Amino acid sequence: MTWDAVRVVKALAWEREEGYPNLQGQQCLFYEFLKEQMRLVPLDWLPKPAINQWQVLLAELHHYPQLTCDQREALIERIAALVPHVRTPGAPSPRVQETPPSPPTEISSIQELEILKPYYKTYLKNLGLKTLGEVLRYYPRSYVDYSQRLLIKDLEPGKTVTVIVTIRSFRCFTSPKNPQLTIAEWWVADRSGRMKINRYFMGKRYANKGWQEQQKKIYKTGTMVAISGLVKETKFSKTLNEPAIQIIDEESESAGKIIPVYTLRNDLKASSVRQAIHGVLPLVKSWPDPLPETLKKQHHLIDLGTAYQGIHAPRYGEELKRARTRLVFDELFYLQLSFLQRRQQNRRHASPILITEGQLLQKFRAQLPFALTGAQQRVVQEILQDLQQPQPMQRLVQGDVGSGKTVVAVMAMLAAIEAGYQSALMAPTEVLAEQHYQKLLHWLTPLHIPVELLTGSTKASQRRQILGQLSTGEVSLVVGTHALIQEDVNFQHLGLVVIDEQHRFGVGQRSLLQQKGMEPHVLTMTATPIPRTLALTIHGDLDVSQIDELPPGRQAIQTTIFPGSQRHFAYDLIRREIVQGRQVYIILPLIEESEKLEAKAAVAEYQKLQEMTFKGCRLGLLHGRQTATEKDAALRAFRDGETQILVSTTVVEVGVDVPNATVMMIENAERFGLAQLHQLRGRVGRGGHQSYCLLVTQGKGEDTQQRLNVLTQSQDGFLIAEMDLRLRGPGEILGTRQAGLPDLVLTSLIEDQEILEIARQGAEQLIQPDPELTNYPQLKTELSQRLARLTGQVVSLS
Ligand code: ADP
Ligand code: MG
Numbered sequence: 120m121t122w123d124a125v126r127v128v129k130a131l132a133w134e135r136e137e138g139y140p141n142l143q144g145q146q147c148l149f150y151e152f153l154k155e156q157m158r159l160v161p162l163d164w165l166p167k168p169a170i171n172q173w174q175v176l177l178a179e180l181h182h183y184p185q186l187t188c189d190q191r192e193a194l195i196e197r198i199a200a201l202v203p204h205v206r207t208p209g210a211p212s213p214r215v216q217e218t219p220p221s222p223p224t225e226i227s228s229i230q231e232l233e234i235l236k237p238y239y240k241t242y243l244k245n246l247g248l249k250t251l252g253e254v255l256r257y258y259p260r261s262y263v264d265y266s267q268r269l270l271i272k273d274l275e276p277g278k279t280v281t282v283i284v285t286i287r288s289f290r291c292f293t294s295p296k297n298p299q300l301t302i303a304e305w306w307v308a309d310r311s312g313r314m315k316i317n318r319y320f321m322g323k324r325y326a327n328k329g330w331q332e333q334q335k336k337i338y339k340t341g342t343m344v345a346i347s348g349l350v351k352e353t354k355f356s357k358t359l360n361e362p363a364i365q366i367i368d369e370e371s372e373s374a375g376k377i378i379p380v381y382t383l384r385n386d387l388k389a390s391s392v393r394q395a396i397h398g399v400l401p402l403v404k405s406w407p408d409p410l411p412e413t414l415k416k417q418h419h420l421i422d423l424g425t426a427y428q429g430i431h432a433p434r435y436g437e438e439l440k441r442a443r444t445r446l447v448f449d450e451l452f453y454l455q456l457s458f459l460q461r462r463q464q465n466r467r468h469a470s471p472i473l474i475t476e477g478q479l480l481q482k483f484r485a486q487l488p489f490a491l492t493g494a495q496q497r498v499v500q501e502i503l504q505d506l507q508q509p510q511p512m513q514r515l516v517q518g519d520v521g522s523g524k525t526v527v528a529v530m531a532m533l534a535a536i537e538a539g540y541q542s543a544l545m546a547p548t549e550v551l552a553e554q555h556y557q558k559l560l561h562w563l564t565p566l567h568i569p570v571e572l573l574t575g576s577t578k579a580s581q582r583r584q585i586l587g588q589l590s591t592g593e594v595s596l597v598v599g600t601h602a603l604i605q606e607d608v609n610f611q612h613l614g615l616v617v618i619d620e621q622h623r624f625g626v627g628q629r630s631l632l633q634q635k636g637m638e639p640h641v642l643t644m645t646a647t648p649i650p651r652t653l654a655l656t657i658h659g660d661l662d663v664s665q666i667d668e669l670p671p672g673r674q675a676i677q678t679t680i681f682p683g684s685q686r687h688f689a690y691d692l693i694r695r696e697i698v699q700g701r702q703v704y705i706i707l708p709l710i711e712e713s714e715k716l717e718a719k720a721a722v723a724e725y726q727k728l729q730e731m732t733f734k735g736c737r738l739g740l741l742h743g744r745q746t747a748t749e750k751d752a753a754l755r756a757f758r759d760g761e762t763q764i765l766v767s768t769t770v771v772e773v774g775v776d777v778p779n780a781t782v783m784m785i786e787n788a789e790r791f792g793l794a795q796l797h798q799l800r801g802r803v804g805r806g807g808h809q810s811y812c813l814l815v816t817q818g819k820g821e822d823t824q825q826r827l828n829v830l831t832q833s834q835d836g837f838l839i840a841e842m843d844l845r846l847r848g849p850g851e852i853l854g855t856r857q858a859g860l861p862d863l864v865l866t867s868l869i870e871d872q873e874i875l876e877i878a879r880q881g882a883e884q885l886i887q888p889d890p891e892l893t894n895y896p897q898l899k900t901e902l903s904q905r906l907a908r909l910t911g912q913v914v915s916l917s
Contacts, residue, residue, distance in 0.1 A: 122159045124205060131199050139191035141184055150183035153198070164206050173201060189241055196237030223402050225252035225904065234402060239395035245385040246392065254399050255427045258446075258865060259379030262439065263345040263367060272311035274350045274357050281347040282359075283367065284309045289338040293326040301325035303334060305364075307344065314356040316346060316364070336386065343367045345380070365389075377433045396431055403427045409897035410449075411885070418877045420445045447866045447874050448881075451656075453905045455882035456898075458659030462513060463890040465660075470511040470638045471614050473538035475503075480533055482566055487526070494668035495523055501664050502531045502642060506538075506615070512640035515658050517649075518666030519836035520801025521673065524644045525555065525776075527666065528617045529562060531642055536568060536595045540614025543639075544598045547620045549574045549747050550754055550770060555619070556598045558776075563596065573599035573608070576747035604631055618643045646801070647794055650841045652868045652875055659879070676804040678812040678831045680788070680824070689813040690732055693764070693782055697736060701781040701808060702757065703764045706799055708787030717768050718744035724786075725766040733764060741767040769799070778806030788814035789823040793843040796827075797836055845869055 134142055134149050142149040157177045162170050176198050183191060223232055228250060229243050248254045268283050284307035294300040301320040306313060324330065338344075344366050348359030365380045366389045381392045406424030414420070421429070421441050429442025484491070491499070498516055505512035518524045532542035544559075546552040556572040563570055571585045571594050588594040592611030597603065604616070616639045643661070654663065681689050693703050705728070707721050721742040729738045739762035741753040750770070757765045758777050765780075783803045788796060796814070804810035814827055829842045866874075885895065892899040 120155070120159065122156060122164075122205065122207065124202060124207065127153065127156050127202055128199075131195060131202070135192075135195060135199075139188050139195065141191075148184075150180055154180050157198075160205055164208070165201075166204050166206075169201055169204055172197075176201070189245060193238040193241040196240065200237060222405070223251050224407075225250065227251045229254060229399070232399065232402070235395075235398050239398045242387055242391050242395040245387055246395075247384065251399060251402065254396055255403065255431075256864065257381065257396060258430055260382050261365065261380045262433070263365065263378045263380060264436070270311035271309050271314055271357065276350050276352045276357070279347070279349050280359075281345055282307075282309065283343065283345050284314075286338055286340055286342045286344060287313065288340060289335060291331040291334045293331075298326055299323065301331070305338065307346065314358055315353075316348075316359055316362050318362065318364075337366070345378075377435070377439065379431055379433075400428055400431060407897065409895070409901040410452075411895060411898070414881050414884070418448070418881065420448055423449070443865060444874060447871050448878050450864065450866045451871070451875050451878035452882055453902055454656065455659055455879045456886060456892075456902055457906055459882050459886040460890060460892075460902075462660040463886065465513055466510040468511055468638050469509055470640050471538070471540055471612070472509050473506040473535050473540060473614055473640070475534050475537040477534075477537075479537040479566065480530055483530065483533055483562065486562070486565060489670065491526065492523065492666075492668045492670055494518075494666045495527055498527055498664040498666055499530050501662075502527070503534055505662070506531070506534055506640055511638055512615075512642060513661050514642050514664060515654075515661040516642065516644045516664045516666060517654070518644070518646065519669065520646045520798055521805055522646075522666040522669055524619070524646065524666060525558065528619065528642065528644060529559065532596060532615060532617060533566075533568075535615035535640070538614065540612050541589070541592065541595045541597070541610050542615045542617065543603055543610075543613060544596070544617045544619065545601050545603050546598070547600070548770065549576065549600055550741075550750055550775065551619065552598050552600050553751055554754070554775060559596065559598060568596060569594050570596045570598065573597055573603055574747070575600060575602055604635070610637070613637050613639045615640045615642065617641075620645060620647075646798060646836070647840065650837065650844050650868075652872045653844060655875060655879060656868060672807060673804060674809050675834050676783075676800055676810045676812050678800065678814065680814045680816060680827050680831060683815060683817050686815055689784055689815060692811060692813065693733075693784065696782050696811075697733075697763050700779075702760065702762075702777060702779050703782040703784065704780060704799075704802055705764060705766045706783065706785045707766065707768055708790050714743045714768075718742040721766060721768050728764070728766060736764055737762045738764045738766055741765055741770055743768055743770050769795070775802055776805060777802070779808075780805070781808050781810040782813065783811070784813040784815065786815050787817055788827060789816045793826065793829055793846070794836075794840045796830055797839045800830070 130142075130144075130149060130152060134140070144152055146152075147155075154177065157173070157180070160173070162173070165173055176194065179194055180198075183194070186194065229235060229240055229248065232240070232251065235243075243254055246257065248257055263281065263283065269280050271282060271284070274280060274282070287306040287308050289303070289305050291301065291303045294302060299321055301322075303318045303320065305316040307316060308314075344364050346359055346362045346364050348362035351358050351360050366383065367378055367380065379393060381389065381396065383389060383392060403424040406422070406427065408415075408423040410420065410423065415422075421444075423445065426442040426445035429438045430446060433439035433442065498518075502512070502514060502516075505514055516524055516527060518527075528544060532544065535542045544552075544555055546555055552572065552574055556570065559570045569588075571588065573582065573585055577585070585594065585597070586608060589597060590609045590611055601618075618641065649657070679689075693705075696703060705724075707717070707724055721740065725738060725740040729736075739753045739757050741750060741757075745753070753762075753765065754775065756762045757780075760779065780803050783800055785791065785796065785799060791799070796812075800812040803812065812830070814830065816823055816827065826842075826846055829839060833839055868875075885892065885898070889895070892902070
């Protein structure tokens with residue numbers, strides 16, 4: 120038998136195609152055939168540098184049947200890479216004719232990258248990375264700065280430090296006394312000494328043998344780790360409290376460097392992942408950068424390739440910082456580009472031009488018992504201007520609770536009606552829709568404008584009637600939940616849609632309207648004032664108006680925190696207010712995940728308060744499990760003063776307006792976010808009377824106290840929201856139901872405000888003169904690729 124390169128290549132290809140099963144050939148198994156063939160190659164047929172490798176591979180091939188599929192793949196790839204280098208004397212080398220390869224790009228498959236060793240390709244594949252772009256954006260989770268490392272012997276109790284140590288032993292076991300408690304215990308050492316580190320895991324799932332075995336595999340003896348935590352001295356050794364442990368397993372020559380720490384998957388070693396990712400970095404040296412030079416110069420941004428290099432393999436801190444800045448810029452810049460582009464595209468749609476003489480508005484203002492604030496007037500003007508344009512309005516009105524957004528909305532709707540069109544007002548809950556409806560009836564009946572209410576609980580017969588009137592134009596104003604535009608409702612000529620408490624809705628209202636073939640002007644209103652960073656990241660395609668002034672005569676709401684044990688003081692205050700004829704909300708704690716439990720707790724508390732604490736007072740009950748009629752009755756009774764205390768879950772959070780209510784008591788206040796508490800507090804202080812917000816807490820923690828103190832010190836919704844963002848992160852402020860927070864990998868909405876500003880500015884500079892980005896084809900391609908990557912996310916942001 121002789122070496123047969125053609126048969127070998129065929130066999131390799133076949134094995135690969137079948138998924139590395141070690142195919143049964145006519146005479147023998149695949150690996151036996153391959154071994155035989157490789158043995159037939161005299162070593163001098165091989166280029167010198169390949170000889171050693173050839174022998175190693177041949178040795179590894181002996182174990183082929185025992186290897187996992189991935190290991191087989193790695194081995195076969197390495198052999199396949201060498202086969203073309205075997206020189207058969209006399210025969211021309213079997214190398215295929217070489218065409219110069221095109222330079223790798225963003226979408227190049229990593230399997231095709233010549234530069235990358237086959238086993239690196241396997242690692243990257245195991246990380247779930249397929250294209251070069253994905254590898255480049257597999258950013259380190261954190262970094263360990265070797266230049267800052269401390270030795271165990273130098274650790275001082277009370278300081279928070281990072282040490283780089285080797286694992287000497289590891290155990291993981293569930294406490295024999297307490298099956299809920301699992302303890303992990305490391306002995307680690309560096310050249311100066313050793314110490315013991317413990318971590319405690321609460322919960323049954325850690326008692327699982329499988330989990331513990333997995334931990335043992337991760338923390339093998341000899342593995343190098345970076346551990347951070349607070350130094351503590353125990354009887355036996357120093358230790359670190361609540362340590363964070365990261366595997367580094369780097370060789371010693373990395374001293375003095377900054378080592379990136381990647382998220383590991385599938386049993387990969389940290390060093391393998393790092394080497395594999397670093398393996399592609401030579402490719403980014405001449406990486407194309409879609410960002411225009413002028414923009415980069417203006418904002419001192421480094422090249423994209425340099426940034427990728429710097430984020431994965433920074434040599435010093437400043438390099439890392441510049442790299443991060445550039446990449447954060449990109450995340451925000453492309454998002455803003457897409458917002459601004461969409462805004463321009465929406466402008467191309469035609470909406471009705473709503474011009475009015477303003478008589479209806481004048482009549483309306485004349486009958487209001489108060490004068491508009493300066494801010495209300497300004498925002499109304501901004502809206503009226505929008506309505507006179509042939510492009511659809513895309514405006515968001517932000518205003519703190521009680522700033523008087525409803526009046527502004529009504530004036531916008533009256534303008535549309537006077538111009539001969541219909542208006543719709545959508546609210547997030549039936550309770551709120553009902554309340555708006557009552558208010559509109561009160562204001563608009565004297566002006567002879569018919570108003571209808573349409574919600575999920577409107578009776579079928581009435582519903583049919585209203586739908587008919589809407590389609591003929593007989594009814595010009597309809598209030599409802601968002602079922603208004605989702606269901607089979609047809610308007611004769613819808614001119615304006617107002618969406619109240621916009622952040623509750625999720626997104627995509629406009630596209631829903633467009634699907635129905637309507638192009639009304641859209642006004643959204645929110646009382647969750649979100650910090651500008653967040654606003655720009657979510658509503659970047661909207662114009663924003665602020666009602667930044669409260670109606671005059673509002674007194675600050677006196678806010679007090681009570682520990683649960685002093686609840687009786689809160690009750691005393693409530694009794695005093697009731698004697699004076701005022702009304703009170705008592706809000707019960709948020710019970711996560713279960714409206715049913717929440718309702719049950721509310722009923723129990725209501726009964727207790729009615730029969731004991733506030734015996735003789737008239738109490739009402741409101742919770743999310745009631746029928747719409749029950750809710751309606753409870754709210755009505757409270758509004759009309761029939762009940763004095765409304766015991767409620769958070770259903771009243773948004774928008775409910777009862778000026779005679781002066782006390783808002785909130786149980787378990789620590790379970791709520793600051794912005795939500797501020798919303799709740801905004802239910803009182805709506806009339807002329809001094810009002811109170813009483814926060815009852817169970818948590819003793821200092822954080823709780825500190826967090827709630829923000830409320831006692833400030834009435835400024837924007838400041839409070841900003842604090843909330845800092846303390847709890849963006850997802851929490853917006854609530855879990857919020858869709859559309861784009862997936863920003865590196866960006867921190869708290870730390871990166873400055874970069875956001877320049878990204879927005881940069882995007883405006885480019886889009887304004889050139890909405891289609893015709894002058895920047897590369898940028899255009901990059902933008903569409905990014906949008907495709909964020910599938911669904913950004914696209915649904917309108
Ligand atoms: P929000 O902005 O929270 O939706 P509302 O529109 O419910 O606030 O208004 C809160 C209360 O203030 C309502 O009772 C409303 O009638 C009243 N109000 C609105 N504008 C003014 C004003 N300019 N002067 C006095 N009271 C006002
Ligand atoms: Mg409101």
